[in-house]
Amino acid sequence: MKSVYILFVFLVSFQIFGQNKNLIELQNYWYNKAKNDLNDQKINSAFIGYYFSYEKVQNSSLGVKSLKSSDSLKNILRKELIKNLIGNWKIKFPRKIKSRKDKEQYNQLGKILMITNDSIFYFKRKKDLKIKKYLTSQKISFCNLETMFPIYSDIIHSNKIIWNYHINESKNILTINESGELLSTVNRTEIISNPSGCIYHRIK
Numbered sequence: 001m002k003s004v005y006i007l008f009v010f011l012v013s014f015q016i017f018g019q020n021k022n023l024i025e026l027q028n029y030w031y032n033k034a035k036n037d038l039n040d041q042k043i044n045s046a047f048i049g050y051y052f053s054y055e056k057v058q059n060s061s062l063g064v065k066s067l068k069s070s071d072s073l074k075n076i077l078r079k080e081l082i083k084n085l086i087g088n089w090k091i092k093f094p095r096k097i098k099s100r101k102d103k104e105q106y107n108q109l110g111k112i113l114m115i116t117n118d119s120i121f122y123f124k125r126k127k128d129l130k131i132k133k134y135l136t137s138q139k140i141s142f143c144n145l146e147t148m149f150p151i152y153s154d155i156i157h158s159n160k161i162i163w164n165y166h167i168n169e170s171k172n173i174l175t176i177n178e179s180g181e182l183l184s185t186v187n188r189t190e191i192i193s194n195p196s197g198c199i200y201h202r203i204k
Helices: 002-040 045-055 060-086 100-109
Strands: 087-093 112-115 119-123 137-140 154-156 162-167 175-182 197-201
Touching: 002 045, 002 060, 045 060, 060 162, 154 175
Parallel strands: none
Antiparallel strands: 087 112, 087 197, 112 119, 119 137, 154 162, 162 175, 175 197
16 A cells, blocks of 8 residues: 555656646747747737746746746837827727617727827817817726736726727727726736727827
């Protein structure tokens, strides 16, 4: 019986060792990929790669180094996002607003947006932009809570709903999709598929 127990412990230890070895190999793979992406100026890919490297073995020296690199790139990506968000935007619905959900979404996000380096202002009409007659405003507050996939562009609205902001390559189309809800300072929900959202076109 004792020999069986010793064999069992050996097999379990061997399996754990094998798993740890695989995790270390995966961590090295993602770290090296992130380094190459960064050298190629692929900042977003490098940000994701460093985070995946951190996730594999979080407490290792390489894991700590990877998280530091990922966080640093996340700040760079957010600054670039803010830079591209600055300006005026008008909502563009692909169809008429009919359903209750569409109306709620429309009211939540607003028809006309003016985005500065730290705030979002909501307007009812385009002509109100000139006289700065906005309905309401809110500070830009990024969500730092973990999700299944590393994200840098989730913004928490004043009602605790989290929206993901994405700008196309030509920087004239803004897509805002619902990403979840902030439940507490350490907890959030996450919408994985079929998020609701709106598309905005840049205006002068």
